Amino acid sequence: MNKNLFEYLLRLGDDSLIIGHRLSEWCGHGPILEEDIAMTNMALDFIGQATTIFEYAAKVENTGRDADALAFLRYEREYRNVLLVEQPNEDFAVTMVRQFLFDAFRKPLYEALQNSSDTQIAAIAEKSLKETKYHLKHSSEWVIRLGDGTEESHEKAQYAVDTLWRYTDELFFENEVDAALQAENVIPSLIPIREEWQKTVTDVLTEATLSIPQNGWKQQGGRTGLHSEHLGYILAELQYMQRAYPGMKW
């Protein structure tokens, strides 16, 4: 098995799975009916992406574990998502800012992954990019509306940016896994992707009249399995059925 490829697929898949789960928590609680449906649609896009990625990861791992086992039967430290995506929804502003910071990273990443020497990854990227472009448009517009909206919405959006900013550095985490895969042109360098992310975020936050936090403390850990306290609760909910009734289907 290609351990590096498997590890990388878990990063991609777990980011999608966990942010998809967070969005799904809004189902039935959206601020308005139309946005409730929009967030649920996006949640399904992400769960769909995770499914395809885990199916491929299961093939790469080749130990008999299937996509469901990867999604539902790993322990907390085996998840590789960034800390950003597991942060609680709190309110609509926090959810949309979190979504925007993530979408602004995912779009250039998928664009670059379309050129992967791994045809399976290239195909997943091409399909997911279409969804991601819409997600980014949707979340950007909401960040602008909230930031440049009423005094209250501005305050909430700024709070969201300030709270989540510390988790953004980890989006660009790289280690020997990346180096090995980059050498084979399976994945791109994150340096130009970070530049594009920076530009998108600066443009949108400026238009939203939100201020960009200056440097400050950065938190990492998710990519190496060290998560915030929130992931455990997510997994408890996500895994309950499979843990209580192993192998159940519906």
Add this chain to the structure above:
Amino acid sequence: MSNANWPLWEVFIRSKQGLSHKHVGSLRAADAQMAVENARDVYTRRSEGISIWVVQSNDVFASDPSEADSLYEPADSKVYRHPTFYDVPDGISHM
């Protein structure tokens, strides 16, 4: 958040090339851009369409139902307006 003050929009979807836009329902949105996106999320999630029009409901001027008698009934007695008096030659299909 309440959207009670957001205007109501009528949504029209075109299902495929060559067909006309059809009214599918309405929704609330702060502006036209949001109305199109909401319409995309609410009315095209099962591949119903490839084009969306939105029109503010306020801008739709409708006929008065109380005038229905004088507006529509007179047409009922004008059967000659329907092209039903032609003999269709044999071999013409799709009529």
